[in-house]
Amino acid sequence: MTNKARERANRLNAAKTIIRRAGSVALDYFGRYDTLDVQAKRTAQDLFSEADTHVERLIRTAIAEQFPCDGLVGEEYGRHEGSSTWQWVIDPIDGTSCFLYGLPTWCVVIALIEDGVPVLGLTYDACRDHLYWAALGEGAWRNDTPIRVHPRAVIADGLTAIGGSNAVYSAQLGGIIERLLAAGGSYMRNGSTALTLAHVAAGHYVGYFQPLLNSWDCVAGLLLVSEAGGVTNDFVAETGLYGRGDVFACAPQISQIMEKIVGRRAQA
Structure with a gap:
């Protein structure tokens, strides 16, 4: 195993532990969702609560303790430049509106970028104890089962x-x-981009599209779909980590018709 492969494996093992711990904390907040202090960001639909900020701080602190030279970017606390070639991308609770209305379609998300390329993606559905994860070139999994x-x-x-x-x-x-x-299709929406992408990777949805998203919403999930044999757009190449752009993912047999329906091109 090369040094780079060993460093990636160490980060994957750490990320699995961190995301489960963060999910446990988020699940505790979810059990009392109707008592939380809630605030709005850009619009009345763009909400966050003490759960979002607490969970992101937990994740950031755990990563910084183990990998102090790595960079970080998260939904609630923004960007921290590191000195290494690794950068973590965090969404403490994706699907916050669902979370705050007592719906179980939310998750905790962590991705890892190496030299500008997404190499790890983890999405934890704490309500079901389903950890979806993928490593570049190594496939996609739900807990210990390939998807x-x-x-x-x-x-x-x-x-x-x-x-x-x-x-x-x-x-x-x-x-x-x-x-x-x-x-002849059927339109679905569950309120969490990351969880929806995990469900595309697992074969529950055949495809997904949404415009104007951030990297923390989708980078982990797009890697899951790609490693599960799907077709996606390259969000990082198109938009970067700090912009907002489209998210496209589907099973390969529908890629052409899906591209026509949503009006864009994707890549395998």
Whole structure:
């Protein structure tokens, strides 16, 4: 094993421990969701609570203690430059609105970037104790079981997830949903991009699209789908870690029709 491979393996093992611990803390908050102090960011739909900030601090502290030279970027506390070639990307609770209304469709997310390339992606569904994780070139897993995108389902008999919360994109999203339904598809949405991408990787959804997302929403999940045999866009190459852009992921057999429905190109 090379030094780089050993360093990546050490970070994967640490990330699995950290994300489960963070998920346990988040689950405790979820048990009393209706008592939390809630605030809005850009809009009344863009919410956060003490749970988000506490969980992100926990993750950041654990990473900094074990890998003090690594960089960090997270939804709640922004960017910390490191001196190594590694950078962690954190979403303490993806699906915060669902979380704050007592719906179990939320998760904790950690990704790792090495020299600008996503190499690890972890999504922890704490409500079900499902840890979805992927390592570049090594496949995708739910806990200890390998997962794959659905091998046969198409638009007409599969479930396709479309996300969106910004009113600026209402006409665009309306057109996408109209074309999806006209193709015989079924429109789904669970409120968490990271969990939806994990479900595409596991073959539950056949595809997913959402515009205008951040890296912490999607980098881990896109790696999961890619390592599970799916087709995705390259968010980091298109948008970078600090911009906002589209997220596209699907099983390969629907990639052409999915691209037409959402109006964009993807790559295998």
